[in-house]
Structure formats: structure tokens, C-alpha cells
Amino acid sequence: MTQLEDFKSNDPIAWCPGCGNFSILKALKQAFVELDKQPSEIVIVSGIGQAPKTPHYIRCNTFNGLHGRTLPVATGIKLANHELTVLAEGGDGDGYAEGGNHFIHAMRRNIDITYLVHNNQVYGLTKGQTSPTSGLGFVTKTAPSGTISPPLNPLLLAIAANCSFVARGFAGEVEHLTGLIKTAIQHKGFAYIDILQPCVSFNRVNTFQWYSDRIYSLSDETDHDAGDISIAFKKAQEWGKRIPVGIIFRKQRPTLDEQQSATVRESLVEQKIDPSLFGNIFESFK
Amino acid sequence: MDVDVTIRIAGQAGQGIQSISAIMGKIFTRHGYYVFVNQDAESRIRGGHNFDQVRIKDQPVYAIRDKLDYLLCLDENTIERDLPYLDQDGVMIYDGTKSEFKSDNPNFFSIPLEQIALEHGKSKIMLNSVATGAAFALLGFDLQPLLDRLAEEFSAKGIDVVDRNKISATAGYHHVQENFKGISVAKIPPASFSKKKMLLNGSQAMALGAICAGLKFYSGYPMSPATPIMEFIASQANEYDIIFEQAEDEIAAINMVIGASFAGARAMTATSGGGFSLMAEALGLAAMTETPAVIAVAQRPGPATGLPTRTEQGDLNSVIHASHGEFPRAVLAPGHAEQSFYLMAKAFNLADRYQTPVILLGDQHLNDSYFTVDNFELGSISIDRGDLVFDDQIPSLKDYRRYAWQESGISPRILPGRSKAVLYADSDEHTEEGHITESSDVRQSMVRKRMRKLDGLRQEMSAPIVYPAKKSDVVLLSWGSLYGASKEAVELLNRNGISTQMMHFSEIFPFTAASFANKIKKKSKIFAVENNYEGQFAEIFTRETGLAVFHKILKYDGRPFSPQEIVHQVNERI
Numbered sequence: 001m002t003q004l005e006d007f008k009s010n011d012p013i014a015w016c017p018g019c020g021n022f023s024i025l026k027a028l029k030q031a032f033v034e035l036d037k038q039p040s041e042i043v044i045v046s047g048i049g050q051a052p053k054t055p056h057y058i059r060c061n062t063f064n065g066l067h068g069r070t071l072p073v074a075t076g077i078k079l080a081n082h083e084l085t086v087l088a089e090g091g092d093g094d095g096y097a098e099g100g101n102h103f104i105h106a107m108r109r110n111i112d113i114t115y116l117v118h119n120n121q122v123y124g125l126t127k128g129q130t131s132p133t134s135g136l137g138f139v140t141k142t143a144p145s146g147t148i149s150p151p152l153n154p155l156l157l158a159i160a161a162n163c164s165f166v167a168r169g170f171a172g173e174v175e176h177l178t179g180l181i182k183t184a185i186q187h188k189g190f191a192y193i194d195i196l197q198p199c200v201s202f203n204r205v206n207t208f209q210w211y212s213d214r215i216y217s218l219s220d221e222t223d224h225d226a227g228d229i230s231i232a233f234k235k236a237q238e239w240g241k242r243i244p245v246g247i248i249f250r251k252q253r254p255t256l257d258e259q260q261s262a263t264v265r266e267s268l269v270e271q272k273i274d275p276s277l278f279g280n281i282f283e284s285f286k
Numbered sequence: 287m288d289v290d291v292t293i294r295i296a297g298q299a300g301q302g303i304q305s306i307s308a309i310m311g312k313i314f315t316r317h318g319y320y321v322f323v324n325q326d327a328e329s330r331i332r333g334g335h336n337f338d339q340v341r342i343k344d345q346p347v348y349a350i351r352d353k354l355d356y357l358l359c360l361d362e363n364t365i366e367r368d369l370p371y372l373d374q375d376g377v378m379i380y381d382g383t384k385s386e387f388k389s390d391n392p393n394f395f396s397i398p399l400e401q402i403a404l405e406h407g408k409s410k411i412m413l414n415s416v417a418t419g420a421a422f423a424l425l426g427f428d429l430q431p432l433l434d435r436l437a438e439e440f441s442a443k444g445i446d447v448v449d450r451n452k453i454s455a456t457a458g459y460h461h462v463q464e465n466f467k468g469i470s471v472a473k474i475p476p477a478s479f480s481k482k483k484m485l486l487n488g489s490q491a492m493a494l495g496a497i498c499a500g501l502k503f504y505s506g507y508p509m510s511p512a513t514p515i516m517e518f519i520a521s522q523a524n525e526y527d528i529i530f531e532q533a534e535d536e537i538a539a540i541n542m543v544i545g546a547s548f549a550g551a552r553a554m555t556a557t558s559g560g561g562f563s564l565m566a567e568a569l570g571l572a573a574m575t576e577t578p579a580v581i582a583v584a585q586r587p588g589p590a591t592g593l594p595t596r597t598e599q600g601d602l603n604s605v606i607h608a609s610h611g612e613f614p615r616a617v618l619a620p621g622h623a624e625q626s627f628y629l630m631a632k633a634f635n636l637a638d639r640y641q642t643p644v645i646l647l648g649d650q651h652l653n654d655s656y657f658t659v660d661n662f663e664l665g666s667i668s669i670d671r672g673d674l675v676f677d678d679q680i681p682s683l684k685d686y687r688r689y690a691w692q693e694s695g696i697s698p699r700i701l702p703g704r705s706k707a708v709l710y711a712d713s714d715e716h717t718e719e720g721h722i723t724e725s726s727d728v729r730q731s732m733v734r735k736r737m738r739k740l741d742g743l744r745q746e747m748s749a750p751i752v753y754p755a756k757k758s759d760v761v762l763l764s765w766g767s768l769y770g771a772s773k774e775a776v777e778l779l780n781r782n783g784i785s786t787q788m789m790h791f792s793e794i795f796p797f798t799a800a801s802f803a804n805k806i807k808k809k810s811k812i813f814a815v816e817n818n819y820e821g822q823f824a825e826i827f828t829r830e831t832g833l834a835v836f837h838k839i840l841k842y843d844g845r846p847f848s849p850q851e852i853v854h855q856v857n858e859r860i
Contacts, residue, residue, distance in 0.1 A: 010719075010721075011721040011722075014722075039708050040702070040703060040705060040706050040707065040708055041703055043549075043702045043703070045545070048713070053722070055710075056710065056712075056721050056722060059708060060708055061702035061703070061708045061709055061710075062708075062709070062710040062711065062712075062720070063545070063548055063575070063711045064710070064711065064712040064713060064714065064722075065541065065544070065571055065575070065711075065713050066541070066567055066568060066571050066713055069537065069538075069541040069568065069571075071538075072505075072533065072537070072538040072539075072541035072542045072545065073541045073542070073544055073545035073548070074545060075531070075538075075542050075545060076503065076505065076541065076542035076543060076544065076545025076546035076547070076548070076549070076553070077545040077546065077548060077549040077702070078545075079503060079529045079531065079542075079545075079546060080502070080503055080529070080545070080546035080547075080549035080550060080551035080553070081549045081550065081551075081701075081702070081703055081704075083703055084549070084702060084703045101534050101535060101538070102534065102537075102538055102541075104534075105533075105534040105538065109531075256531075260529050260531070261529070264527040264528075264529065265527055268502040268503060268527070268529060268546070268549075268550075268551040269502075269549055269550035269551055269701060269704065271502065271527055273500035273502075273552075273669055275498045275499070275500070275664045275667045275669065276664050276665065278497065278498050278526070278664060279664060281494060281497060281498070281522065281525075281526075282484055282494070282661070282662060285484035285485060285486045285490070286316075286481040286482065286483065286484050
């Protein structure tokens with residue numbers, strides 16, 4: 001069994017004290033331990049923002065790439081070596097603004113990776129600008145009179161984009177989040193969790209308390225059928241006095257990597273290459 | 287007898303011009319000739335005015351000729367448009383029943399192409415095969431090899447299509463034999479038949495080079511004129527265990543390539559200038575994370591959308607300078623199909639050895655043109671994955687540092703999951719371990735580490751091709767797809783008494799200045815020949831060597847140079 005200690009990184013943490021990211025980090029490590037994953041079999045791909053610093057604080061393989069481009073990199077990694085456990089991690093700016101196009105297409109492909117979005121409804125690393133999930137009227141440095149455009153509902157988008165696993169977690173509920181992350185990693189296909197993450201520096205509206213007053217767990221509601229897309233659409237639209245957390249929608253379908261890798265003998269990186277065997281390829285040109 | 291014959295097939299998009307040129311090109315290749323086929327097409331699927339030219343020689347050929355020996359008019363507009371390019375004793379096939387055109391030139395053959403197509407092939411679309419059959423009769427070639435090629439070309443479309451094409455070609459062939467008895471306008475002596483040589487275009491050669499170099503992952507977004515690279519790789523993916531993924535955009539494409547390469551697969555993408563501009567940020571990501579990446583860029587005239595189906599060498603500065611910050615890269619620019627194959631294999635080795643992006647720069651004229659190639663030597667392709675290490679080579683797994691300092695700039699690289707060690711790769715400035723840092727010392731040493739790779743890369747660049755060896759008064763300075771036109775212009779100029787050498791660069795960046803200084807006269811007049819407005823390579827050349835360029839011969843109308851155009855411009859200036 002792996003221990004929490006196995007995932008300990010030497011890199012000093014550069015988040016604000018009290019940041020919601022700490023609990024997400026804790027849940028992620030705990031999920032790895034409970035799934036008995038080895039650090040060397042995991043790759044976390046992240047973009048740019050506060051959330052994408054997360055993999056530096058875990059001992060495992062990491063690719064900390066460009067802003068918004070986590071999902072294509074993670075897709076390439078998984079296709080090249082489907083033995084790896086691949087996660088992508090970023091914030092709402094990284095995933096829903098800069099990387100919006102990749103989000104839609106990764107869900108469509110159903111590549112077998114887990115995507116964690118730390119959603120704090122504001123830009124943290126660049127110090128407090130509007131995010132695609134900022135609420136109407138939310139005042140920021142780039143929306144001094146309040147945000148005019150309504151927020152993106154990423155869960156609704158995910159269900160519509162045929163995402164095979166759509167969930168919402170809350171940084172304030174570490175145990176619940178750990179369970180969600182575990183289920184997401186075990187899910188065969190694109191598993192997406194939008195994680196509500198209070199930002200203590202730039203979001204004074206959606207605080208720990210604000211969320212705590214509103215969230216409820218779908219698992220407590222025995223009648224929630226995550227396999228029913230119309231119920232899922234309804235649950236995904238619930239945002240106000242009550243905010244559901246848990247698995248909102250789940251539907252198994254063939255993954256990109258299993259369909260692609262069905263055509264290759266073994267993981268791409270395991271293959272031996274011998275050009276001298278390729279003589280036949282020239283025949284059709286003669 | 288020296289054979290040098292050019293056949294132009296012209297008409298509208300959708301009339302099957304490219305089918306005819308592909309069929310002819312391969313038949314002449316099988317008859318032992320060297321063929322060069324170039325395409326001049328508008329960015330549309332139907333209508334307009336398009337042509338393909340098939341140039342047939344008895345020795346290797348890499349360029350167009352600007353006078354036509356045969357003109358096959360598939361529609362009436364072509365007659366007026368293309369007749370001026372026909373040589374004095376040139377032969378034209380046209381459909382007199384569809385046009386007002388009248389001439390008593392005995393070399394102009396009016397054939398009711400459309401009628402024959404409708405009567406025998408049951409469709410106007412068979413007109414191209416009728417015209418090809420007629421042309422083969424006039425060329426004095428046997429019908430059977432043409433029928434065999436038609437069967438190959440159309441086999442995927444089913445037996446009915448094959449049969450109607452064969453019947454149409456036969457009808458065109460017989461029409462000429464019956465109506466123009468005893469007339470001989472043949473200029474290509476029929477030769478023995480074999481299937482030894484290949485006919486392929488620059489894109490196919492690049493794709494073949496990649497597959498033979500062990501390509502395992504391809505991701506791309508379609509863009510003319512690079513699309514045939516991805517289509518060929520997609521067609522071979524199952525056979526050669528390649529994973530192919532069509533990306534949602536070029537940004538995704540190159541980031542997927544970087545991911546697959548980071549995991550350990552040889553990976554590439556291909557695009558044209560616009561797509562490459564989208565890839566620019568990730569080009570720096572590959573260099574910063576020290577991940578190998580191969581990018582083929584098939585240039586077309588820009589900026590923005592430009593001329594999508596035409597040619598230019600306007601992106602040299604773009605590929606050398608794209609992306610912010612300072613980082614190492616290499617740029618190779620093949621001159622013909624054979625170089626496209628071998629330089630692609632070299633690109634993969636350089637990318638792996640230097641853990642940085644390498645660009646293979648083609649253009650529409652190279653990528654879409656077909657060349658006869660004797661053969662490719664698989665034995666001369668070596669696969670060098672560079673400093674890839676596994677656990678028995680790592681002193682301490684716990685202390686493995688992905689960016690450990692090395693004089694060469696190249697740190698031993700592990701693959702995630704194939705080692706018990708873990709690695710951190712970062713697009714932020716990072717420590718040797720790969721964690722984000724702000725340290726001034728670390729920043730300086732990491733910049734130095736990456737930039738040192740340029741010293742190594744510079745040593746890897748082959749010297750320019752200097753031809754002929756005899757030092758001369760005039761030097762034609764060319765690069766990339768200009769190889770054929772430049773080489774032939776040199777031969778023509780020398781024949782006209784102007785002693786000329788070609789100095790041709792196929793391996794462009796980092797620039798190697800030392801390798802040719804003693805191969806040309808210090809006082810020779812250097813003419814730079816480029817398919818662009820600025821003379822981008824000439825500027826680099828002068829900056830790097832201190833040698834002045836006497837005159838720039840530039841062309842930026844979206845069309846390739848003919849050797850004759852270059853000769854003309856040299857004569858004007860000398």
C-alpha cells in the first residue's frame with residue numbers, strides 16, 4: 001500500500017493561507033493512497049493559474065504546461081501510454097475561458113482521464129479579474145460596475161457535450177471530495193469534476209460560509225438517478241439556495257484510448273521500431 | 287535523343303485533372319522516364335480554371351518548364367487562356383464541337399470529347415479519360431498500360447467506374463487512330479516497362495519519412511497545402527501502429543503532440559502558415575519543457591488566409607522567429623521529394639537528441655508536386671532517441687532531476703511510467719528538478735542550458751549544395767523548393783556562356799556560415815532567388831556571412847519559378 005508520505009513533494013507551497021486549494025490537494029493525495037496508486041504511474045497535467053500549481057506539491061509525474069492547454073497534452077499522454085493514470089487540473093479561467101474549445105472536444109472524445117477544475121469564480125494568479133463563472137453583478141478589477149454577462153454553467157455544458165462522468169465537489173468537504181476523485185479516477189472515460197473552491201483573497205462573495213450554507217450531497221437524495229440525462233440537466237441547473245454536490249451524470253461509453261489502442265499492438269511507447277521492415281510501404285508508389 | 291516534354295492538362299475544378307496527371311505521371315515513370323508533375327489549382331471544388339503539368343525527361347527533373355509541348359483542353363475557356371504557353375510546334379487537343387475556336391494548325395486536334403464521353407462513358411465526367419486516351423494515341427503509346435493504370439486509380443470506386451473509364455479512354459484512343467491516320471506528333475519514344483521507380487509528392491515523401499523514422503503519434507488539423515501529409519498518415523495508421531487523432535484546432539494538435547512525445551512516442555503535426563501561427567506558443571512550450579516535437583509546415587502565400595492553394599516561401603522568418611522568448615530550434619527545408627523523406631527522418635533524430643522542436647519547412651510547390659524517385663534506402667535511416675534513460679542508468683531514482691545541468695544543455699530524460707522515478711516538466715522557469723523558481727541564478731543557468739543546444743544543432747546542419755564545383759562568376763543562392771529551378775537555371779546559364787554556380791540550402795537554421803566559404807569565388811555576383819517579397823533568406827545569409835547579395839530575384843504571385851525566368855532575370859542584370 002502506498003502512504004501519504006510517498007506523495008510528499010519538496011516544493012514549498014505558494015498559495016495564500018486559507019486557500020481552498022489546500023483541501024483539494026489533501027483530497028487528491030488521499031484518493032491516490034486509497035486507490036494504492038504509485039507516484040510513478042500517475043501523470044498530472046496542469047495549465048496556468050493558482051490551481052495548476054497543485055501537481056508541484058505532490059510527488060508524481062507532472063506536466064505543467066500552457067494556460068488553457070491541459071486537455072490536449074493529457075490526451076496525447078494517455079494515447080501514447082494508456083497504462084498511465086492521467087489527470088488534468090486547472091482553474092475556471094484555464095479550463096472554461098482559455099481552454100473552452102479543448103474542454104468540449106475532450107468530452108466528445110471520451111479520453112480516459114480525470115479532469116479537476118478548481119472553480120473559484122474569479123482569477124487568482126492575475127489578482128482578481130472576472131472569470132467565465134463569476135456571478136452576475138460580481139465586482140472585479142475588470143468589471144468595476146459589476147459583471148454583465150451571465151456565468152457559464154459548466155456542468156450543463158458537460159452533459160450537453162456527452163461527457164461520460166459529470167460531478168461537482170466542494171473544497172470544504174474533503175472526505176466527500178476524496179470519494180468523488182476516487183470514483184472519477186476509476187471511471188473508464190472522461191471524468192470531470194467541477195470543484196467549488198473559495199478564494200480567500202479575491203472572492204468575498206462565494207466564501208466557505210456561502211457554499212456551506214447552500215450545498216447538499218446528491219448521495220443523500222436517494223432518488224437522484226445519475227444515469228437519467230433529463231434529471232441530470234435539472235440538477236445541473238440548481239444554483240441558488242441549494243447547490244448539489246456529487247455525481248450529477250454518468251454514462252459509460254467507449255473511450256478514445258481503448259478504441260485507438262485497439263488498433264495498435266501495445267502501448268505506443270513500448271513498441272520497438274525497425275525501419276528495415278517497412279519496405280512494403282513504397283509499393284503503392286511504383 | 288534528349289527527352290524533355292511538358293504536357294498541360296487544363297480545365298475546371300472537378301473535371302478530374304489531377305487523376306489524369308497522376309495516371310500519366312506513373313505511366314511515364316514506369317516507362318523509365320523521370321517525371322515532375324505540378325499543380326496549379328484555385329481554392330474551389332468545382333469550376334474556375336485549373337491545370338496540372340506533367341514534365342517528362344530522360345534524367346531527373348525537379349522543376350517546371352514554361353513552354354508546353356502538349357495542351358489538353360478539358361473545357362473551351364482553356365484554349366484561349368493557355369494557348370499562348372504552347373510551343374511553336376506544340377500539340378493541342380480540344381473539343382471543337384464545344385467551342386468557336388478555329389485553326390488550320392495541323393498540330394491542333396479537335397476531338398468531340400464530350401460526345402464520346404456521353405456515348406461511351408455514359409457521363410460528361412468521363413471526358414478526362416477520353417482526353418487521356420486521345421493523348422496516348424497521339425503520343426504513340428500503347429493503350430494497355432493506360433487501361434491498367436485506370437483500373438488502379440479508380441479501383442476504390444468500384445468496377446462500374448473502372449469499366450466506364452476504360453471504355454472512355456479506349457474510345458478516345460480509337461477516335462484518334464481512326465480520324466488522324468498517319469499523323470505523328472509523338473515526342474516521347476516508348477521505352478521498356480518496369481515498376482522499379484516511384485512517383486510521389488513532397489507531402490507523401492514527408493509522411494513516408496516520418497513513418498520510417500518511427501512515427502507513433504500524429505495529431506493535426508486540416509489546412510492546405512499540408513493536409514495530404516495527415517491524410518496519408520491516417521491511411522497508414524493501422525498498418526504501422528500509429529495513433530492518429532484529428533484535433534479541434536492547431537493549438538490542440540501541437541499540445542497533443544507534446545503530450546505524446548513527453549510520454550515517449552515519436553510524434554508530429556503538420557500545418558501551413560496560419561495553423562503554425564496558432565501553434566507558436568506551444569513551440570516555446572516544447573523548448574521550455576525540453577520535449578521533442580516535429581512540425582511540418584507547408585507554406586502558402588500569406589498573410590492571414592492568403593492564397594490557400596498556391597505557393598510561396600514567405601514563412602521562413604516566421605518559423606525561425608515564431609513564439610516569444612529565446613529558445614533553440616532547428617529548421618530544415620527540403621528541395622525535392624527525396625530530401626523530404628530523409629530530412630524528415632533527420633528532424634526526428636534532431637528533436638530527440640536536442641529535446642526541442644524541429645521544423646520541416648515545405649511549400650505548396652514542393653508538397654503538391656510529384657517527383658520520380660529511384661528508391662529510398664531504408665538502411666540509411668537510423669533512429670536515435672537521444673539521451674533517453676531507464677532505471678538501471680539512473681544513480682539515484684529518488685534524486686532524479688529532469689533538468690540536471692549538462693554542458694551540452696541536454697539532460698538525461700526518463701519517460702513517465704517507464705521509470706520508478708518521477709519527473710516534473712514545467713513551462714514556468716524551473717529548477718533542475720522541474721519546480722517553479724524565481725531565482726536569478728537558476729534562471730540564468732537554465733537559459734544558458736537551453737540555448738547551448740544551438741551550438742550542438744549548428745554542428746548537425748549539412749553544408750549547402752554547391753553545384754557545379756567549378757568556381758564561377760555568378761552564384762545563385764537558393765533554399766527549399768527552389769532547388770529544381772535553381773539547378774536547372776545554372777545549367778542553362780552555363781550553356782549560354784555565363785559561368786554560374788548554385789549554392790542551395792536545405793538545412794537552414796541554425797545557420798552554418800563556415801562550410802562553403804572556400805567553395806565560391808570571393809568576387810562572384812550572388813543572385814538570391816526566392817519565392818517571396820523580402821528575400822528573407824538573403825537577409826539571413828548576409829547577416830551571418832557578411833557577404834553582400836548582388837541582386838535578389840523575387841517572385842510572390844503565388845506561382846513557382848521556372849528555370850527560364852531565373853535565367854532571364856540574371857541576363858537582365860549581369
